[in-house]
Amino acid sequence: MAEILDRRALNRALLARQHLLARADLSAPEVLNRLIALQAQAAPAPYFALWTRLKTFAPQDLSARLEDLYVARGTLMRGTLHVAMAADFAAICPLIQRGLDRVLTEGSVHGRALAGLEPDEIASAARDLLRQGALTATELRDALAEHWPGRDPQALAMAARVRLPMLQLPPRGLWGRSGQPTLAAMADRLATPKPGLDLPELVRRYLAAFGPATVADAQTWLGLTRLAPVFDALRPSLAVFRGEDDAELFDLPEAERPPGDAEAPVRFLGEFDNVLLGHDDRSRIMSSEHKRRLYTVNGVVRATVLVDGVTAGRWRIEDGKASSTLHVELFDKVAKPVAKALAEEGERLLAFGAKHAGGEVRIAVAEA
Structure with missing residues (x-):
């Protein structure tokens, strides 16, 4: 019979994986690699996320990496802004595409506004425009509206955003600086991702950062559905537990799972912190x-x-x-x-x- 993990045990496991039980003696890129990506809807959010997780962190440690595109900022999981290692960003985009596409289904607001148009055609037009140079979100929207007069400009821009992986370029996202979001096609700025990261491996990395977790938890964080077959294929290599509600929880066998009475220091989390968005059932935190x-x-x-x-x-x-x-x-x-x-x-x-x-x-x- 599977071991039962109560909410405190799940809480301590999450905090340990997220370096919130003890600050880590790691660099910003090393933590990004471990945590996959950090929420970045608010420009300062990833800076506060790293500050509260690292023994030593200066804002320039992240800003410099964003400026040289070693770290990328753009739309990832659930169609929200994240920062991630550039190699991870490029590799994750195709794995989550089917989740992003739901925004453009026929029954959605944007889908109805785009009736009769092919989203890939809109994405192709956006790619052509961005090849000529980076554009602000407003400039790209207006340029697409010129291609399809009479169509909802916001829906056109959403189709481009969903179907064409894009980056937000600095100075947007740099510490202490601002500016309009300036967009570039990911393929024009980042190297083609090396083979190796597939959906099962991404699920394993999710468990390493957020586990133990249910299938529904992983689906919520990734913005995907129908992940049960992926977990079933991974099951022989995973540890399986039960929650207090009898939900099946999966984890990496070697992952850290501190006791529920482990001391947890006070922490200040920035806006949109990962630990508040990483699960379907967030009662552990x-x-x-x-x-x-x-x-x-x-x-x-x-x-x-x-x-x-x-x-x-x-x-x-x-x-x-x-x-x-x-x-x-x-x-x-x-x-x-x-x-x-x-x-x-x-x-x-x-x-x-x-x-x-x-x-x-x-x-x-x-x-x-």
């Missing part, structure tokens, strides 16, 4: 009540506080003209030692991410 308070109606996942390994509040840095303040809003009161640990970690967060040195940490219990 977040309650349904906390999800309501952390997810906004327009899909933003707020910067989050972890206490004892689970969500406990949210945070934001307010940069004034002469000083910076870290506002920590907890969902419930915490013991004095926890408050002290939050203040100390908050000071380190301000030193990393605030505009002004020597800022103030303010901790309060938020209204429900």
Whole structure:
């Protein structure tokens, strides 16, 4: 009979894989390789993700890698922005394509707007345009609209985004800098991916970073359906467990699974952090009540506080003209030692991410 793993055991396994039990003595590219990709819908998100996971990290460690395209930023899993090692980015794109294509099905809003058009023809036109030089998202949209006058420009742009793998080029995504998203075709900027990464191997890498996990968990993170046959083929090489709800959980036999009572230090996670988006069942790290308070109606996942390994509040840095303040809003009161640990970690967060040195940490219990 399969061993049962309770939520605390699943929580500690996730935190260990994500380097949130103890900061790792690794480089930014090494962590990216281990975690596959980091969410990047908000430009600073991957920087805070790396800061909270690494013993030493300077923003330039990632910015420099983005500038030389050793690390790529663009649309990956679930059609959302990620940063990933360039080799991984190029290899993953074709593996998740069928999940992205669902956006353009006949019954979807964009699919109905594109009735009678071939998405691949739109992607081909976009590729021709980008061969002439990088374009902002607005420029590409408007150029496609000139090709197909009378059609919904947003739907045309979505078809290009879905069917043509693209990168967002710097300075977008660089620390402390901004600018319109400037797009280039991935094939024009990155080397052709080496053979080796297939869907089963991508599932194994998912388990290494997020396991133990169910088939539904992997499907949610990858934005794919019908992964059960992949897991069945991998089953002889995987460890199989059961959750408290009797769900079947898969993992790599050699992966780290600390005991549920392993100490978990307080952590500050940036917006859209991976650990909050990596599973279908997120109860190992977040309650349904906390999800309501952390997810906004327009899909933003707020910067989050972890206490004892689970969500406990949210945070934001307010940069004034002469000083910076870290506002920590907890969902419930915490013991004095926890408050002290939050203040100390908050000071380190301000030193990393605030505009002004020597800022103030303010901790309060938020209204429900």
